[in-house]
Amino acid sequence: MAAVRSARRPRRGGAPVARFVLLGFFLIFVLWPLYWMFNTSVKPSDDYLATPPVWFPTEPTLLHYEVALFTYRGLEGLINSLIISLSATALSALLGTTMAYSLARYNTGGQHLSFWVLSQRFLPPIGIVLPVFLIYRQVGLYDTHVGLIVAYTVFTLPVSVWMMFAYFRGMPRSMEEAALVDGCTRWEAFWRVAVPLAAPGIVAAAVFAFIACWTEFFFALLLTSRTAFTLPTVFRAFIGFQGAQYGEAAALAIVSLVPSIALGVLAQRHLVRGLTLGAVRG
Amino acid sequence: MANVRISGLHKRYGAFHAVRGIDLDIPDGEFTVLVGPSGCGKSTLLRTIAGLEEISEGTIEIGGEVVNDLRPRDRDVAMVFQDYALYPHMSVARNIGFGLKARKMPQPEIDRRVDTAARMLGITQLLGRLPRQLSGGQRQRVAIGRAIVRNPRIFLFDEPLSNLDAQLRDEMRGEIKRLHQGISTTMIYVTHDQIEAMTLADRIVLMRDGLIEQQGAPLDLFERPATTFVAGFLGSPKMSFLPGRLESRAGSEGIAFGDQFLPLPNGRMAPRTSGDGSVLLGLRPEHLSRAPAGAPPPGCVRYDALVDLVQPTGSRSYATFRLAGEPVIAELQAHDVSRPGETLPIDVNMNRASVFDAATGKAI
Numbered sequence: 001m002a003a004v005r006s007a008r009r010p011r012r013g014g015a016p017v018a019r020f021v022l023l024g025f026f027l028i029f030v031l032w033p034l035y036w037m038f039n040t041s042v043k044p045s046d047d048y049l050a051t052p053p054v055w056f057p058t059e060p061t062l063l064h065y066e067v068a069l070f071t072y073r074g075l076e077g078l079i080n081s082l083i084i085s086l087s088a089t090a091l092s093a094l095l096g097t098t099m100a101y102s103l104a105r106y107n108t109g110g111q112h113l114s115f116w117v118l119s120q121r122f123l124p125p126i127g128i129v130l131p132v133f134l135i136y137r138q139v140g141l142y143d144t145h146v147g148l149i150v151a152y153t154v155f156t157l158p159v160s161v162w163m164m165f166a167y168f169r170g171m172p173r174s175m176e177e178a179a180l181v182d183g184c185t186r187w188e189a190f191w192r193v194a195v196p197l198a199a200p201g202i203v204a205a206a207v208f209a210f211i212a213c214w215t216e217f218f219f220a221l222l223l224t225s226r227t228a229f230t231l232p233t234v235f236r237a238f239i240g241f242q243g244a245q246y247g248e249a250a251a252l253a254i255v256s257l258v259p260s261i262a263l264g265v266l267a268q269r270h271l272v273r274g275l276t277l278g279a280v281r282g
Numbered sequence: 283m284a285n286v287r288i289s290g291l292h293k294r295y296g297a298f299h300a301v302r303g304i305d306l307d308i309p310d311g312e313f314t315v316l317v318g319p320s321g322c323g324k325s326t327l328l329r330t331i332a333g334l335e336e337i338s339e340g341t342i343e344i345g346g347e348v349v350n351d352l353r354p355r356d357r358d359v360a361m362v363f364q365d366y367a368l369y370p371h372m373s374v375a376r377n378i379g380f381g382l383k384a385r386k387m388p389q390p391e392i393d394r395r396v397d398t399a400a401r402m403l404g405i406t407q408l409l410g411r412l413p414r415q416l417s418g419g420q421r422q423r424v425a426i427g428r429a430i431v432r433n434p435r436i437f438l439f440d441e442p443l444s445n446l447d448a449q450l451r452d453e454m455r456g457e458i459k460r461l462h463q464g465i466s467t468t469m470i471y472v473t474h475d476q477i478e479a480m481t482l483a484d485r486i487v488l489m490r491d492g493l494i495e496q497q498g499a500p501l502d503l504f505e506r507p508a509t510t511f512v513a514g515f516l517g518s519p520k521m522s523f524l525p526g527r528l529e530s531r532a533g534s535e536g537i538a539f540g541d542q543f544l545p546l547p548n549g550r551m552a553p554r555t556s557g558d559g560s561v562l563l564g565l566r567p568e569h570l571s572r573a574p575a576g577a578p579p580p581g582c583v584r585y586d587a588l589v590d591l592v593q594p595t596g597s598r599s600y601a602t603f604r605l606a607g608e609p610v611i612a613e614l615q616a617h618d619v620s621r622p623g624e625t626l627p628i629d630v631n632m633n634r635a636s637v638f639d640a641a642t643g644k645a646i
Contacts, residue, residue, distance in 0.1 A: 172365060172367070174363045174364075174365055174367035175367045175368075175369060175370075177332075177334050177354075177361075177363070177367065178361065178363060178367040178368075178369075178428075179369075179380070179384070180333075180334065180353070180354040180355060181332055181333075181334070181354045181355070181359060181360060181361045181381075181438075182355070182360075182380055182381030182384055182428070182432070183355045183381045183382075183384035183385045183432075184355060184384050185353070185355065188384065192384075193369055196369075196371045197369075197370065197371065
């Protein structure tokens with residue numbers, strides 16, 4: 001097995017120059033908007049739409065960051081977003097893993113329950129936002145962290161369950177069976193053997209859930225107002241009747257990227273294995 | 283240490299009837315091998331003993347105690363799996379000690395036992411490694427270590443050697459046999475490999491379609507197969523079957539193949555068939571030998587055979603020729619036969635040959 005892993009794929013033909021040119025174009029395509037966003041976030045306001053464009057601001061400023069984070073309450077939005085996304089992600093991973101294990105190992109609900117879980121994603125969110133809004137108003141969940149955490153957990157759960165379901169189904173049972181014979185209860189075999197082995201899948205599912213929560217706008221807009229508002233909802237304030245505040249928008253966008261990038265770096269090692277969903281067992 | 287008693291065991295998966303009424307007594311300390319073709323229910327039977335499969339009907343007793351409703355952990359059995367089932371995220375030492383830890387044994391005692399088991403299997407230098415850093419043979423040793431460290435009442439092996447290459451398989455087979463001689467705990471071993479079954483077993487239980495076809499000491503099954511299925515399953519190259527008829531010619535009972543007549547030795551049997559006298563004569567390669575000079579030994583029938591195919595294996599050669607129109611393989615000394623097309627005098631040892639009723643496949 002070690003030999004299989006270290007074996008390189010046979011190299012495709014083609015000159016290295018062509019490869020580098022192609023990669024170069026791809027990099028420019030991906031990085032240019034990021035560069036321009038950063039550039040805009042530190043430009044003085046007069047330079048946004050200047051002709052010719054200002055490629056490198058001569059007098060960079062952090063003013064837009066200050067305004068976006070404090071005047072427009074971007075910092076509060078950031079903290080709310082972190083609390084809500086991380087909580088919903090954790091809940092979704094925990095519930096998703098246990099539900100998927102039950103579906104995969106006990107065939108819970110026969111062949112229909114697992115599909116029913118996924119079918120929750122077929123529903124366009126706008127179809128349920130009004131009833132959810134009314135219910136939240138009624139039970140006091142409107143504009144609360146808990147309210148949004150519950151909503152996001154429900155929305156991300158189907159995908160988490162399905163990713164983990166596929167992962168557990170691809171995992172041989174014999175290790176858990178060995179644990180059972182060795183002296184574990186079902187629960188112990190799950191926690192001490194199945195969960196550590198499924199870690200790459202759990203991480204991959206959690207990353208998907210986090211990204212979905214972090215970028216969600218529609219429900220955050222309708223279910224929150226002044227307390228539990230999240231980062232994406234802050235952006236709408238930057239476009240007003242008197243013009244757009246490009247600098248502030250760019251600054252807040254840069255800030256919102258930081259957690260995603262940090263998460264990506266942390267999870268990278270697991271992510272690649274998780275996304276293959278146990279197709280290749282090392 | 284315990285005996286195992288299985289009575290009236292059935293296992294159904296929906297409409298599929300995997301085990302169809304097994305009664306089996308395994309005495310304390312015996313090495314029992316469950317053998318049979320794939321899908322015969324042998325693995326299912328083993329897994330019901332481990333408690334990994336619920337049973338549909340019947341009882342399983344271990345050491346006189348009915349364990350039908352006991353969880354696997356409470357049955358005090360250890361199991362070695364075909365794919366080893368080592369925990370990939372734990373070191374070898376933690377793999378071996380896992381069962382003890384799950385049973386809340388104090389750590390110093392775990393360390394001591396793991397060390398003893400590792401020394402017994404010669405894997406002390408591997409204790410710090412992860413399973414993926416081990417070769418197949420080493421993994422199998424770790425899996426066996428994980429079983430013996432718990433000192434269970436019964437060992438269960440589910441085709442433990444089938445993922446190893448041939449040489450390693452021979453080596454591990456010897457080690458498992460030595461292990462049993464050393465600790466003499468009851469062992470139940472599942473395999474589809476008849477050589478493993480013959481070499482390891484105190485007793486072979488040969489299964490077919492969810493039922494026991496025949497059980498007994500390996501040599502008993504080999505020499506006196508109860509059915510053509512058993513006869514064909516054990517032994518390599520396989521037993522040859524010649525369809526003929528029971529007849530009486532010139533005052534002696536024998537089997538006729540058209541003009542050819544092979545008399546059965548006196549007192550060999552007084553065979554009766556269920557039908558019209560059609561039988562199958564079962565000849566193993568070692569039942570045929572090159573005829574020495576002089577008269578054939580008692581119970582042997584001599585005739586000249588035209589060699590069709592020669593397969594040398596070194597010390598021995600397998601020669602195929604036709605007898606009564608059917609191909610028959612004989613195991614000869616390598617220097618007895620050189621090339622196809624030769625005609626050799628062959629003695630067929632009718633004392634050891636098996637005769638089966640052609641209609642039922644049962645030995646007569």
